[in-house]
Amino acid sequence: MTRSRHGNGGSATTPGAPVLDLVDASFGYRHRPVVTGATLTVRAGERLAVIGPNGSGKSTLVKGVLGLNDHLGGEVRLFGTPMARFRDRHLLGYVPQRHTVSATVRATATEIVASGRLPRLGLLGRPGREDRRVIAESLALVGLDDDGRREVADLSGGQQRRVLIARALAAEPEVLVMDEPTAGVDAANQQVLAEVLHRLVDRGVTLVVVTHDIDPLASLLTRVVTVDTGRIREDVPAPALAPRRP
Numbered sequence: 001m002t003r004s005r006h007g008n009g010g011s012a013t014t015p016g017a018p019v020l021d022l023v024d025a026s027f028g029y030r031h032r033p034v035v036t037g038a039t040l041t042v043r044a045g046e047r048l049a050v051i052g053p054n055g056s057g058k059s060t061l062v063k064g065v066l067g068l069n070d071h072l073g074g075e076v077r078l079f080g081t082p083m084a085r086f087r088d089r090h091l092l093g094y095v096p097q098r099h100t101v102s103a104t105v106r107a108t109a110t111e112i113v114a115s116g117r118l119p120r121l122g123l124l125g126r127p128g129r130e131d132r133r134v135i136a137e138s139l140a141l142v143g144l145d146d147d148g149r150r151e152v153a154d155l156s157g158g159q160q161r162r163v164l165i166a167r168a169l170a171a172e173p174e175v176l177v178m179d180e181p182t183a184g185v186d187a188a189n190q191q192v193l194a195e196v197l198h199r200l201v202d203r204g205v206t207l208v209v210v211t212h213d214i215d216p217l218a219s220l221l222t223r224v225v226t227v228d229t230g231r232i233r234e235d236v237p238a239p240a241l242a243p244r245r246p
Contacts, residue, residue: 013044018080019175019206020065025074027064033072034060035230044174047197047207049214049238052227058210059097061227062177066094079174090119093173095165097180097210109155109163110148113138116170138166142196158189162196175206182216190216214238 013019020042028034035057042048052058063069065076067083076083079091113135117127127135139145142162147155152163161181168176182190197207198220209217214224221238 013079013174015043015045015204017044018042018077019044020208021075021077021080022065023075025064025076026072027060027069028072029060029069031070031072033230034069035064035227036073038074038232040225040232040235042175042206042208044206045204047201047220047222047238048209049217049221049224050208050210050227051212051214051224052233056227057230058227059179060230061232062179062208062210066092066177068094090171091174093168093171093176095161095168095176095178095181097183107152108149109139109144109152109166110135112152112163113148113166113170116167119171134172135170138169139163141169141199142166143192156189158185158192161185161189162193165196169200173205175208176200177208177210179210180212181209182211182213187216193217194220 018041020040022038022040025038026033026036027038038061050058050062060069064071065078065083067089071083078086079088114127114131116138117131117135121127121131136145136148139148142165144159144162144166147159152160155163165176165178165181181193185193194216197217201207201220207220209221211217214221218238224234224236224238225232226234
C-alpha cells in the first residue's frame, strides 16, 4: 500500500493506488450468497456509481466490502490489506440508505457529528482541540457550519442527511460509501448534495455511491458499475452513461 502522511483533511493514499480490490468475491447473509463472482478494483481518487434494479445486490456488494454482511468467498483487499486483517476501519466512511435522524433524538448537529469522531479517539479517548477542529470542518464541508447548535430534530430531511455525511467525515475517511444519497430528495437538495460531494472530491476523497439515478451526480462520476441478479454486469467510464445536456 502506498500512503503518505495526511495533509489538512486530504487523502493520505497515493492517487491511483488501489483502495478496494475484489477478486471473485461473494457476499450474503447467514451463508446465503446474494452477490457472487465480484471482481472490481477501485483506485484512490475515483468516483464510482454502483447502479442496478431493486434487489440486484448492489447494496449487498458495498456492505460486504464494509464488513456489514458475510464475506462468503473470494478475495477482498482494503488499502492493500486482506479484509480479515484490516484494522483501520475509520478510513472507510459509510452513509446508509435510511439516513435521516429520528424525531425522538435530542442532540445538536455538532453532537451527532462528534459521534463520528469516536473511531479516532478510542474507547477512553477524550476529544481535544484537533478533534473539535475536524468536527467544525466537517459541518462546514456540508454547508451546516451555522447550524451546529441546532437540534437535529428541527432540521429538514435534507439537512439531516448532510449532518450524517458530516458524521462520516469526522473520522477523516479516505473512501466514502453512500447508499442512495439522493433518494427522496428534491432537486434543490440534490444540487446541494452534489456541491458537497464536489468539495470532497477536491480534497481527494474516493467516492462509491449506490444509486438508482446517476443524473444528479453525473458531473462528478468517473465510472459506473452495473449490478444485476447478484453479478457485476458492466463497468464503464461515466461519460458513456452521463445524461446529454441541451
